[in-house]
Amino acid sequence: METGELSRAIVVAIDGPSGSGKSSVSRGVATALGLAYLDTGAMYRAATWWCLHQGVALTDVDAVAGQVQTLPLVMGVDPLDPAVHVDGIDVGEAIRTTEISAAVSAVATNLAVRAELGRLQRAEIESARVHGRGIVAEGRDITTVVAPDADVRVLLTASEDARLARRARDVHGTDDAAAVEATRDQVLRRDADDSTVVEFHVAADGVVTVDSSHLDFDQTVQAVLDVVESVVGPRP
Numbered sequence: 001m002e003t004g005e006l007s008r009a010i011v012v013a014i015d016g017p018s019g020s021g022k023s024s025v026s027r028g029v030a031t032a033l034g035l036a037y038l039d040t041g042a043m044y045r046a047a048t049w050w051c052l053h054q055g056v057a058l059t060d061v062d063a064v065a066g067q068v069q070t071l072p073l074v075m076g077v078d079p080l081d082p083a084v085h086v087d088g089i090d091v092g093e094a095i096r097t098t099e100i101s102a103a104v105s106a107v108a109t110n111l112a113v114r115a116e117l118g119r120l121q122r123a124e125i126e127s128a129r130v131h132g133r134g135i136v137a138e139g140r141d142i143t144t145v146v147a148p149d150a151d152v153r154v155l156l157t158a159s160e161d162a163r164l165a166r167r168a169r170d171v172h173g174t175d176d177a178a179a180v181e182a183t184r185d186q187v188l189r190r191d192a193d194d195s196t197v198v199e200f201h202v203a204a205d206g207v208v209t210v211d212s213s214h215l216d217f218d219q220t221v222q223a224v225l226d227v228v229e230s231v232v233g234p235r236p
Helices: 022-033 040-053 061-069 098-108 111-130 142-146 160-172 177-194 217-232
Strands: 011-015 036-039 073-075 084-086 135-138 152-157 208-211
Touching (some): 011 111, 022 217, 036 111, 040 073, 040 084, 061 098, 098 111, 111 142, 135 142, 152 217
16 A cells, blocks of 8 residues: 555554564554554553652552543654653653553453543544544554444464564564563563453454464555555555
8 A cells, every 4th residue: 555645534443462562563554644642552651651750559449540541641752753641740650661561460350440541532533533534543442342333353463482572672672582682571472461351462343353463564554555555545
């Protein structure tokens, strides 16, 4: 599929496990098509950061849910600069720390939190649609719970080895054996925890699977663009 803005606003939903490349590929697809971009995982990370910043114990389910109800969150939707602000603070780097990565599952598995952030995510998606831009939204339950009516729904997956290597490169700058092992528990535990509240390993009906195990970044972006074209047709 050639890149360039589409003739109509569409919603592309991309799901998948840790290390599958959801975020980077989704940004690449959004940039190629001139669409907005929503990183729903960053919303859970931002909520985690805020709760810790407020001194709330993440094990206190009700207190966490209460904080998220009034979360002063502003999500940037420019794929070239998807800024995340909480209470006016740019937390783009803070939410990517090892501390947040280790803690986020406690928030992401809170059903009341999922309901509230899901509501906010649907509002962002609808806003992009109404304003005629369209959006690529990515996250673990985006294709099934948040945006089951998206124009295009993709499950982006990869082998465990490929996912661990990618996350090791993201976190440690290398995918040598030591880096992979240092990353293994974080990736697999996050998947195991989140799988208790959402299914993201198996494509639901109408969701197209893209396996990126043996694809590089550009090839994976192109594979998703091909799915978009197959569903909505080529751009004019």
